[in-house]
Amino acid sequence: MRITGGKLKGRIIKCPDGVIRPAMDRMRESVFSILGDLTGKSWLDLFSGSGTIALEAVSRNAEDVELCEKDKIKVNTILENVRIAEQECGVKIKCHFMPVEYYIKRCRRSFDYIFFDPPFPYKFHEQIIEQADKNKLLNKTGTIIVHRPEEHFMPDKIGNLTRTDKRIYGRSIVDFYTYSE
Template identity: 45%
Template sequence: MRITGGKYRGRTVLCPPGVIRPAMDSMRESLFGILGNLEGQSWLDLFTGSGCVGIEAASRGASPVHLVEKDHIKKQTILTNISMVDSQIQLFMADVRRFIPTAKRQYDIVYADPPFPMDGKIELAKAVDKANLLTENGLFIIHYPAEEKKDWPKEIGNLFCYDERQYGRSTLRFFVNKKETKKDEA
């Protein structure tokens, strides 16, 4: 895998051992093209896998970037991958469902790429909303299988879907947070 744009464009990202389904380069490139300049935006990458999406965010100016992954087999590879980043990037080894309600800060963008077979993806979005993880007008983006497209509501709490893109068997759904929220910075 390679970083598709920004400061670290062209750098190689290692694929960790274990079960992983890396986001396609073309999908990542499209995602970051849609988002544009991320300078100064905080980013949370849930189910980080290799750390590639978080590194893409950092490459395009996001800071801080926080990564969450529970599979300890992937830890060393993720740490090796993020060692190229000279801005603030941090890995949290935790189960995403436990991390969300205990997060100490809000983020401008929360990106979730749960395993395709995982149940409860809509509940995951509800948990992000309930935990006030997003700043006002912050974005929640989830990557899921295209066959689940019909299951998703237009609104989840204060999250309103404003865009959806399909890339082969993959779908990206974009939500914006329409509630003014405050949470202590960590």
């Protein structure tokens, strides 16, 4: 796996042992192109896997980045990837190693962007977004980005959030949710 843009462009990222489905380079590059400049923005990477999405955000100047992954097998690889990115970009990445559901219930801050990429068999996409909305994890001008398989239906509206964009990458779909006006 490699970082697709920004300060770390081309940097090879280690992939942890265990079950992992890394986001395709093309999809990552496209999503970050859609979002544009992340200077000064905060970012939360849920179901982080290898930490690649958080590293892509840091590479593109996000300054306040956190990630969450529950699989203990991935901890050392994530920490190694994060250490390298922190050294090269001078930004601290806060890592949480716990179930995403638990993190969302405990978190008392908000983010400009939340990237949500659970394992494809995961069935609780809407509930996670509803809980994030309820706990005010997303800034009022922020965006939740959901990577999912095409078979998993997502509604246009979840709580106070509305889907504003939908991109298709093979059998994967990326949805963008923002607060309704």
